[in-house]
Amino acid sequence: MDGQTVRESKKLLRRFCIKNKGFMETIRLTMAQALLRFLDQQFIELDGTEHKFVHGVMGIFGHGNVTGIGEALEYGGTSLRYIQGNNEQGLVHAAAAFAKQKNRLGIYACTSSIGPGATNMITGAAAATVNRLPVLLLPGDIFASRQPDPVLQQIETPWDYTANANHAFKPVSRYWDCLERPEQLMTAGLNAMRVLTDPVDTGAVTLCLPQDTQAEAYDYPASFFEKRIWHLDRRSLHERPLRNAVELLRNAKRPLIVAGGGVHYSLATKTLREFANTFQIPVCETQAGKSAMSWKDEMSVGGVGVTGTAAANLLAKDADLILAVGSRLQDFTTSSKQAFAENTKILHLNVSTFDGNKMDGIALQADAKSGLEALSSGLEKIAYKTSADYANKVSQLKSEWNTEVDRLYGLSSDSGNVQTQILGTLNEFMAPEDVILCAAGSLPGDLHRLWRCELPKTYHLEYGYSCMGYEVAGALGAKLAWNEGEVYTIVGDGSFLMLHSEILTSLKEHTKINIVLLDNSGFQCIKNLQMAHGSVGFGNEFRYREKESGRLTGEITPVDFKKYAEALGVKAYFAENAVEFKDALQAAKQEKISTLIELKVMPGTMSDGYHSWWRVGVPEISNCEDTLTSHAEMEVEVRKARDY
Numbered sequence: 001m002d003g004q005t006v007r008e009s010k011k012l013l014r015r016f017c018i019k020n021k022g023f024m025e026t027i028r029l030t031m032a033q034a035l036l037r038f039l040d041q042q043f044i045e046l047d048g049t050e051h052k053f054v055h056g057v058m059g060i061f062g063h064g065n066v067t068g069i070g071e072a073l074e075y076g077g078t079s080l081r082y083i084q085g086n087n088e089q090g091l092v093h094a095a096a097a098f099a100k101q102k103n104r105l106g107i108y109a110c111t112s113s114i115g116p117g118a119t120n121m122i123t124g125a126a127a128a129t130v131n132r133l134p135v136l137l138l139p140g141d142i143f144a145s146r147q148p149d150p151v152l153q154q155i156e157t158p159w160d161y162t163a164n165a166n167h168a169f170k171p172v173s174r175y176w177d178c179l180e181r182p183e184q185l186m187t188a189g190l191n192a193m194r195v196l197t198d199p200v201d202t203g204a205v206t207l208c209l210p211q212d213t214q215a216e217a218y219d220y221p222a223s224f225f226e227k228r229i230w231h232l233d234r235r236s237l238h239e240r241p242l243r244n245a246v247e248l249l250r251n252a253k254r255p256l257i258v259a260g261g262g263v264h265y266s267l268a269t270k271t272l273r274e275f276a277n278t279f280q281i282p283v284c285e286t287q288a289g290k291s292a293m294s295w296k297d298e299m300s301v302g303g304v305g306v307t308g309t310a311a312a313n314l315l316a317k318d319a320d321l322i323l324a325v326g327s328r329l330q331d332f333t334t335s336s337k338q339a340f341a342e343n344t345k346i347l348h349l350n351v352s353t354f355d356g357n358k359m360d361g362i363a364l365q366a367d368a369k370s371g372l373e374a375l376s377s378g379l380e381k382i383a384y385k386t387s388a389d390y391a392n393k394v395s396q397l398k399s400e401w402n403t404e405v406d407r408l409y410g411l412s413s414d415s416g417n418v419q420t421q422i423l424g425t426l427n428e429f430m431a432p433e434d435v436i437l438c439a440a441g442s443l444p445g446d447l448h449r450l451w452r453c454e455l456p457k458t459y460h461l462e463y464g465y466s467c468m469g470y471e472v473a474g475a476l477g478a479k480l481a482w483n484e485g486e487v488y489t490i491v492g493d494g495s496f497l498m499l500h501s502e503i504l505t506s507l508k509e510h511t512k513i514n515i516v517l518l519d520n521s522g523f524q525c526i527k528n529l530q531m532a533h534g535s536v537g538f539g540n541e542f543r544y545r546e547k548e549s550g551r552l553t554g555e556i557t558p559v560d561f562k563k564y565a566e567a568l569g570v571k572a573y574f575a576e577n578a579v580e581f582k583d584a585l586q587a588a589k590q591e592k593i594s595t596l597i598e599l600k601v602m603p604g605t606m607s608d609g610y611h612s613w614w615r616v617g618v619p620e621i622s623n624c625e626d627t628l629t630s631h632a633e634m635e636v637e638v639r640k641a642r643d644y
Helices: 003-019 031-039 066-075 088-101 122-130 165-172 182-196 211-215 239-250 261-265 269-279 310-318 368-381 388-409 419-429 443-450 470-481 493-498 502-508 524-532 561-568 578-590 625-638
Strands: 026-030 042-046 049-052 054-059 081-084 107-112 135-141 175-178 204-210 217-221 228-231 255-259 283-285 300-303 321-325 345-350 362-365 435-438 459-461 487-492 514-519 571-575 595-600
Touching: 026 031, 026 066, 031 066, 031 182, 031 204, 031 211, 031 217, 054 066, 054 088, 054 135, 066 135, 066 211, 081 502, 088 107, 088 122, 088 135, 088 459, 088 470, 088 502, 122 135, 122 165, 122 204, 135 165, 135 211, 165 175, 165 204, 175 182, 182 204, 182 217, 204 211, 239 321, 239 345, 239 362, 239 368, 255 269, 255 310, 261 269, 261 368, 269 368, 283 310, 300 310, 300 388, 300 443, 310 388, 321 368, 345 368, 388 419, 388 443, 419 443, 419 487, 419 514, 419 578, 435 443, 435 470, 443 459, 443 487, 470 487, 470 493, 470 502, 470 514, 487 493, 493 514, 502 561, 514 561, 561 571, 561 595, 571 578, 578 595
Parallel strands: 042 228, 054 081, 054 107, 107 135, 135 204, 175 204, 255 283, 255 321, 283 300, 321 345, 345 362, 435 459, 435 487, 487 514, 514 595, 571 595
Antiparallel strands: 026 217, 042 049
């Protein structure tokens, strides 16, 4: 047979195989086409409800992905939505925010070219992994064949020719693979989905896609593209740890619940409220757990730790048992392990044993909802309830704290805008179903401490990585997932200048976000940290360099953020004071496109303290006496903290 006859025979065989199920049924696709077809058929189920898992792909095309993934998105015939972004890091933040707002029941994938496009995604990958948020990353890669090496944007490593820029994703990914053959997609795709849908192991998943492999065809089994449902089976609390936990709670006089992000992800907010009120146990919240309880609930005492309320922190210091629900207990929650007394028992209700064993705690491996239900059943059998005296103490501390919030929200000054007053104005204006979003600077502290949430999922903080630049991109992702109200992102000038390009993406996607920009002319949060530990403040205000001294001590560098935003196409406002801010908020609410409101705020007008401490590295040797004093004070505080 000649070559033409062989080719025709193969075509006929393929057609026969596709038509006849059970006999080598295959579909010939490029690896990129097959990947998207596979992703389009992934679903996740929780409590009997199915959710489409992969909603689309965010990306920027370059030579490393445009002719592979790009072609497949254009002509592949899937339902996946393509969102064209402006910065790869921003897109990963948007995808992470989407997953967070969806309670990890839906995701976007992110695609990039090779080289700088890929490495731009690494910061976003780290943020997603730290926050336990599923994001699928599809960076382009160099040629698997190596025939045209070295290609444009390829990093050559003389001592290890297998290494390239995409290997930098390994430490920030929960699963990493490089598909050097098209058939590798089948195992890689299933492994990727395994991790993305696992509440214990989830985070960033990276599948590196060599340029040539993306375009290479393969006869994939048709079964690979059938609808696949990933079931989130709730993890029940076993009898032995349940019995031990009930016994510990039976003897607890002053228990305190720390609600983390797992409360939201397991859909346990209602269960938590019922548990707390039934047994009269106060609830404090981490940044990820905030909004699990309404601020009006009698058992809700607000944020805990470094950025916590006075009520929560005083109760934490006096607690004889901590029930941490779905929290990894990072240092801001535990005040660098000083928030709880040395002899305080810690129960960890968590799907992860890694998190469940932190601080020498007792692990209760179960998801938040089923675990609380089991604990509730056990406590009801022994008729457990905290004392009336304890409930009265909680009520008193809560009342005192509400008075303090009212005071901070009401602060004003003839010299300029007070940050806490501006937050109070915004909090009062927003509807209960609107979402507030933030990530870095002094604002997360004020929000955690002061913000009054009424409904679940209306508080969205990225505070595992506290990544500057998350705010605008995160607002885009959150709004793509949230149809119940407006999304407001509040951002400092430092974070805004670092990354704001997805404003344009919000306009292209007809996805309205509202940006409240507080301009205090610098990284004032870090300046405050400096000053609290002996420094007079160095390198953190946006100033011109003085020619005479050569130092950054000149005049403040002015930025017209309103004009900047208008140039991008959003509706922008400048508010001189709280009254004008209210007017601008009202006007912005009527708009159909994204908005930005700029306000100047005075540095140092955030809240701080309230029985908390945070450990930072203060120099043991310095030319500054105040720094040496601060180091000595730090050493004293370290000795008060739990060892592990």
